Amino acid sequence: MIAKMPIALALLLLAATTAHAQLENADPMRGQGSAAVCAACHGQDGNSIVGEYPNLAGQHADYIFEHLQYYKSGERQNAIMLGQAANLDEQTMADLAVYYESLEAEIGETPEELAATGRSIYMGGIAEKGVPACVSCHGPAGMGIPSSGYPRLSGQKVQYTMDQLMLYRSGERSGYGQAAVMNEIATELTDDEIQALASYVRGLYAPDVAAE
Numbered sequence: 171m172i173a174k175m176p177i178a179l180a181l182l183l184l185a186a187t188t189a190h191a192q193l194e195n196a197d198p199m200r201g202q203g204s205a206a207v208c209a210a211c212h213g214q215d216g217n218s219i220v221g222e223y224p225n226l227a228g229q230h231a232d233y234i235f236e237h238l239q240y241y242k243s244g245e246r247q248n249a250i251m252l253g254q255a256a257n258l259d260e261q262t263m264a265d266l267a268v269y270y271e272s273l274e275a276e277i278g279e280t281p282e283e284l285a286a287t288g289r290s291i292y293m294g295g296i297a298e299k300g301v302p303a304c305v306s307c308h309g310p311a312g313m314g315i316p317s318s319g320y321p322r323l324s325g326q327k328v329q330y331t332m333d334q335l336m337l338y339r340s341g342e343r344s345g346y347g348q349a350a351v352m353n354e355i356a357t358e359l360t361d362d363e364i365q366a367l368a369s370y371v372r373g374l375y376a377p378d379v380a381a382e
């Protein structure tokens with residue numbers, strides 16, 4: 171752990187502020203008008219119906235805006251989303267981003283038997299493998315840090331989160347923006363650890379939200 175710590179710290183410090191000017195002029199109502207096609211997979215309210223498709227409701231506008239551009243450029247490789255993003259201009263991307271951020275994320279649950287393992291890695295990392303604590307970037311309630319490009323994980327579909335950690339691990343999701351941060355972390359995770367983490371963040375909320 172001691173050997174790896176400086177790397178995690180360096181990555182933290184490297185994370186530049188990534189707020190986008192286009193988002194200041196974005197309009198969620200216009201975004202809603204463009205979202206009809208997205209709803210087929212990401213849900214009418216931004217919460218997807220199928221676990222393979224991510225929830226977008228409550229995700230940071232900066233993150234959504236950036237990733238639509240990564241899909242369009244092909245840097246984040248996915249055939250479905252390449253097709254979806256190919257015809258979007260920056261204004262429409264920005265409108266969609268603020269629209270989805272404004273929607274309310276659904277509440278998920280963590281199965282009892284996976285909670286302890288998931289919590290342990292999320293909150294404390296895995297010292298012997300140099301895996302940093304997820305909480306240091308994704309936050310105690312899984313809300314991420316918008317200005318640093320750290321996405322919200324709270325409430326995300328288990329299947330999607332598992333798929334993405336495996337894509338980071340295999341390197342299929344890599345080579346753009348800050349993906350390398352997650353490539354390095356995911357390399358060390360086993361399938362069981364990935365399942366526990368994905369299940370944990372599905373049910374991770376600020377205490378007041380979970381009680382509602």
Ligand code: HEC
Nearest residue numbers: 207208210211222223224234237238247248250251254266
């Ligand atoms: C046919 C189904 C489908 C449609 C329609 C669709 N998406 Fe997606 N979307 C996906 C899948 C599958 C992924 C995950 C792809 C991957 O693994 O990178 C995804 C991922 C995303 C992500 C990345 C989320 C994250 O947490 O990293 C964003 C943002 C997104 N979609 C926005 C949109 C928007 C906006 C539209 C409408 C213009 C749209 N999608 C239409 C299936 C779809």
Ligand code: HEC
Nearest residue numbers: 181182302303304307319320321331334348349351352367
């Ligand atoms: C040093 C900061 C940092 C740490 C620590 C960290 N992450 Fe991340 N995480 C990021 C960044 C940056 C991204 C966005 C990368 C990109 O653009 O693909 C991300 C993205 C993700 C995503 C993709 C979300 C989506 O919507 O597609 C998942 C899942 C994830 N992290 C899980 C974890 C887990 C689990 C841990 C702990 C084992 C962890 N992260 C630790 C910074 C971090």
